[in-house]
Amino acid sequence: MLSDIKSFIKLHASYLKRGFLIFSGIFMLVAVQTYVNYTTIIEKTLQVQEQTKKVKDEISYFNNFQLKYLNSSHAKRLLAHENNILEPGEAVILFKAKKEPESKELLPAETLQNTPREERKSFFSQKISAISPEG
Structure with a gap:
């Protein structure tokens, strides 16, 4: 019997290796x-639990x-005061802040x-006039 098992293993070794590999892969997935x-x-x-x-905290509160x-x-x-319901003899007092006159700033005219060409020209003319003794 043992010799039959040994011969079976020798004969089908590659199939057994593949089978064990697939079997172990399936069990790893499981x-x-x-x-x-x-x-x-x-x-x-x-x-x-949270x-x-x-x-429980809400119920205990x-x-x-x-x-x-x-x-x-x-x-x-x-509760009446929370809902803005006044009792007899009560009045609402409103406080208003004084409005400060708005100062309007005039935007300069255009x-x-x-x-860019004029800017470059004026820049270089200023530099040249600063360097040259005539200007």
Whole structure:
């Protein structure tokens, strides 16, 4: 029996190598997919934990602060003021800032702009007049 296995391996060695290579490649893909699924599950679990903490914080804020505020004796008055509803005898006071006169600056009339040729000509004439003793 052992000799049959040895002869089979010797006869089909290249096929067995290819088979093991394909087999290991498939299992590597399965391992990578399993790892990706595992990390996705961990991330989703953390997201759900963060969301539940946020919801619990909102509920505790409502129960511990906002509910007490709404049940207080001053809540009606404070809510009315938040919504700009005045009580009898109250008035709105408006403060207005004095308007300063606007100073309008007059823009100068059209300024003459020289062409590049005229600019070069005036530049060189200034340099030449600065150098020459006659000018």
